[in-house]
Amino acid sequence: MGHYLLRRLLIALPSLLGISVVLFTVLALAPGDPFAEMALNPNIPPEVQENMRKQFGLDDPIWLRYFHWLFAMLHGNWGFSFISRVDVDTLIWARVPVTLAVIGASQVLALLIALPVGIVSAARPYSWFDRVASTLAFVGFSLPTFFTGLLFILLFSIKLDWLPFVFRADIPGTGWAWWEAQIRQSIMPVLVLGLFQGASWTRYVRSAVLDVIRLDYVTTARSKGLRERAVILKHVVRNALIPVVTLVALTMPQVFGGAIVTEQIFRVPGIGSLLIDAILRNDTPVVMAVTFVFSCLVILFNLIADLLYGWLDPRISYR
Amino acid sequence: MAGSTPGSAIASAALAPAARLRDVSPAAEAWRRFRRHKLAVIGLVVLIAMVLLVAFGPLVWKLQINDIDFSARLKTPTAAHPFGTDDLGQDIFARMLYGGRISLAVGLAAMLMAMLVGVTVGAIAGISRGSIDAALMWLTDLFLSLPQLPLLLILIYLFREALKSAFGPEVGVFLLIVFVIGGFRWMPVARLVRAQFFSLREKEFVEAARALGASTRRQVVRHILPNSLGPVIVAGTIDVAAAIIAESTLSFLGLGFPPDIPTWGRILYDSKEYLDIAPHWALFPGTAIFLAVLCINFVGDGLRDALDPRRVL
Numbered sequence: 001m002g003h004y005l006l007r008r009l010l011i012a013l014p015s016l017l018g019i020s021v022v023l024f025t026v027l028a029l030a031p032g033d034p035f036a037e038m039a040l041n042p043n044i045p046p047e048v049q050e051n052m053r054k055q056f057g058l059d060d061p062i063w064l065r066y067f068h069w070l071f072a073m074l075h076g077n078w079g080f081s082f083i084s085r086v087d088v089d090t091l092i093w094a095r096v097p098v099t100l101a102v103i104g105a106s107q108v109l110a111l112l113i114a115l116p117v118g119i120v121s122a123a124r125p126y127s128w129f130d131r132v133a134s135t136l137a138f139v140g141f142s143l144p145t146f147f148t149g150l151l152f153i154l155l156f157s158i159k160l161d162w163l164p165f166v167f168r169a170d171i172p173g174t175g176w177a178w179w180e181a182q183i184r185q186s187i188m189p190v191l192v193l194g195l196f197q198g199a200s201w202t203r204y205v206r207s208a209v210l211d212v213i214r215l216d217y218v219t220t221a222r223s224k225g226l227r228e229r230a231v232i233l234k235h236v237v238r239n240a241l242i243p244v245v246t247l248v249a250l251t252m253p254q255v256f257g258g259a260i261v262t263e264q265i266f267r268v269p270g271i272g273s274l275l276i277d278a279i280l281r282n283d284t285p286v287v288m289a290v291t292f293v294f295s296c297l298v299i300l301f302n303l304i305a306d307l308l309y310g311w312l313d314p315r316i317s318y319r
Numbered sequence: 320m321a322g323s324t325p326g327s328a329i330a331s332a333a334l335a336p337a338a339r340l341r342d343v344s345p346a347a348e349a350w351r352r353f354r355r356h357k358l359a360v361i362g363l364v365v366l367i368a369m370v371l372l373v374a375f376g377p378l379v380w381k382l383q384i385n386d387i388d389f390s391a392r393l394k395t396p397t398a399a400h401p402f403g404t405d406d407l408g409q410d411i412f413a414r415m416l417y418g419g420r421i422s423l424a425v426g427l428a429a430m431l432m433a434m435l436v437g438v439t440v441g442a443i444a445g446i447s448r449g450s451i452d453a454a455l456m457w458l459t460d461l462f463l464s465l466p467q468l469p470l471l472l473i474l475i476y477l478f479r480e481a482l483k484s485a486f487g488p489e490v491g492v493f494l495l496i497v498f499v500i501g502g503f504r505w506m507p508v509a510r511l512v513r514a515q516f517f518s519l520r521e522k523e524f525v526e527a528a529r530a531l532g533a534s535t536r537r538q539v540v541r542h543i544l545p546n547s548l549g550p551v552i553v554a555g556t557i558d559v560a561a562a563i564i565a566e567s568t569l570s571f572l573g574l575g576f577p578p579d580i581p582t583w584g585r586i587l588y589d590s591k592e593y594l595d596i597a598p599h600w601a602l603f604p605g606t607a608i609f610l611a612v613l614c615i616n617f618v619g620d621g622l623r624d625a626l627d628p629r630r631v632l
Contacts, residue, residue, distance in 0.1 A: 138620070
């Protein structure tokens with residue numbers, strides 16, 4: 001397993017480098033001086049400006065600038081936020097846990113919906129359950145997250161007044177009261193993201209199970225006299241999950257996109273809303289660093305998917 | 320027969336064996352299959368109605384999109400304003416008709432862009448073996464693992480001003496959004512086309528063309544490409560929906576079209592501060608986006624049933 005992990009890490013490295021090249025090219029191709037904003041800002045002392053120009057090496061040839069930038073990123077030296085006047089990495093690390101918590105909870109919710117619904121749908125294709133579930137899945141992933149978010153606020157916050165619609169970072173109280181408030185304010189963001197993902201994953205699960213359920217070894221398992229439940233859970237699902245894991249890993253960038261929107265709607269203080277704020281205020285170092293963190297997270301989740309893949313399909317580990 | 324179950328649960332499962340006996344053209348056969356998917360047909364009808372409405376609606380509905388009327392602020396729907404008014408008393412129906420043109424046009428243009436890049440990359444990778452194929456697929460995988468929305472936002476943030484001054488606010492932002500969305504959606508198409516090429520180029524009819532001395536270009540353009548288009552069309556349909564969502568998302572975050580170009584996402588963005596007193600303002604554009612996307616997805620599902628050559632119904 002350790003060997004396998006190491007090999008996957010080595011494969012992930014070039015993609016990370018590729019992403020950094022793309023990011024850097026975008027920044028380098030952008031018209032105008034990305035730090036022109038800074039020169040006009042009287043809040044930033046000239047020596048900081050000088051340092052930043054040096055750190056980003058704005059006067060060097062482009063490949064040298066790329067390596068300077070890459071090494072600065074790798075050393076955790078991500079620059080200085082023009083607006084918040086703190087180091088970018090402190091700003092980001094303070095916000096990453098919130099984003100990961102919201103995304104993690106919504107992914108768990110999505111799996112809790114997609115797995116049972118998809119499996120039952122595929123076990124009885126064209127039953128009324130399958131039809132209703134498929135139609136609902138279509139509705140679910142055709143509803144953009146920003147609209148579901150507004151609808152939820154309208155229903156649960158304004159009409160029913162059940163849930164707060166602004167996410168607060170500084171909840172007073174400790175112990176149970178804190179947890180209760182935390183959960184109450186997380187319900188809507190998690191639901192919005194989770195339902196959307198759950199809807200699209202339901203279709204993946206259904207078609208993957210449908211592909212497996214007709215294979216001969218399943219018929220064999222049935223004719224051995226195994227109960228239907230055991231056949232589905234032990235023989236069908238594990239094999240059907242292999243393509244599902246790939247598809248789930250492939251949709252990870254989309255999940256982070258959804259997280260940005262959700263964080264913006266509910267004012268969740270995560271890195272998604274940080275990105276939007278930074279863009280609206282022309283805070284270039286923060287924008288670049290957040291995008292880089294998002295890229296790393298995507299690759300991290302791809303790695304996790306690879307590991308799951310190895311666990312689900314033992315043949316892969318030995319190759 | 321194993322493998323003959325339709326992919327979609329929504330299509331009716333019963334077969335019509337009589338129809339198989341008649342000799343029909345591929346298009347008629349596809350249409351026959353498409354019609355069996357009732358929700359796809361409904362989706363197509365609604366979609367055509369929406370397109371006609373935004374194309375010809377502004378000719379009939381004469382209210383201007385920027386007529387400010389402070390005496391009619393935040394009015395709920397009435398006969399004079401069927402979708403109500405916004406905080407400046409502008410008619411939301413007129414704004415949605417105008418914005419719908421742009422939202423749908425962005426979806427269509429971004430899809431064409433994604434198709435063009437995807438088919439080109441996929442075809443080159445699929446026909447050339449070895450290092451070119453490997454390099455192109457590495458590029459495809461790299462693009463697939465990019466965080467798309469953050470990069471979309473960055474690109475728009477960095478290039479918006481330059482394009483605005485080069486082409487004017489409307490065309491500049493339109494081009495930028497179409498290019499950027501299209502540039503991030505070609506990867507599934509490229510993979511699809513490559514996979515199709517891999518199986519098709521070993522088929523007998525391509526071998527026959529090769530034996531007759533057809534050049535590689537002719538094999539690709541005349542024989543392989545037309546036969547690989549079925550899944551591409553399906554992917555393209557779904558891409559229109561994805562592009563509409565992407566454009567609306569950008570506008571909703573306040574980073575898409577400028578305020579004087581009321582795309583559906585932009586109207587939603589403007590409305591969200593007034594959600595408690597004027598919910599209709601958010602509900603109409605949101606429903607329009609949802610309806611367009613849902614219909615396109617259903618049509619795509621119907622096309623999948625209609626065009627998938629692996630299924631013999």
